[in-house]
Amino acid sequence: MRTRSRMRVWRRGRPFAAGLLLCLGGLELVCVSWAGLGFLRFTGTAGAASWTLGAGFVVAGVTTWRNPALRHFSGVLAAVLSLVSLVAANLGGLLLGFLLTAVGSALALAWIPQPAPSTPQEEA
Numbered sequence: 001m002r003t004r005s006r007m008r009v010w011r012r013g014r015p016f017a018a019g020l021l022l023c024l025g026g027l028e029l030v031c032v033s034w035a036g037l038g039f040l041r042f043t044g045t046a047g048a049a050s051w052t053l054g055a056g057f058v059v060a061g062v063t064t065w066r067n068p069a070l071r072h073f074s075g076v077l078a079a080v081l082s083l084v085s086l087v088a089a090n091l092g093g094l095l096l097g098f099l100l101t102a103v104g105s106a107l108a109l110a111w112i113p114q115p116a117p118s119t120p121q122e123e124a
Helices: 002-012 016-035 046-068 068-089 092-093 096-110
Strands: none
Touching: 002 046, 016 046, 016 068, 016 092, 016 096, 046 068, 046 092, 046 096, 068 092, 092 096
């Protein structure tokens, strides 16, 4: 039970959902270009862009988890990269990767840390 409560405190102290969506969107971009969906083969510049953008999204997602103070930088970076992925990476991983990363970047930019609860000694 103790580990569960520590995880809950860690998760609530940072933009967890934003980082999760950014990482999932980045992995989706890489998986779509890697698997190819059988009848579609994504090679060349679109495949390279998918791998590069996917790595950028994963780095942005991990950055929001590890250092919440940099959430504005990683959120803006992810928003710009998600728009670039529409053009460069097969419509942003067939639109699913674009949607995941666009929502993740918006959540990273909108997240506000909650202030620590004040104790009665501090108020006096």
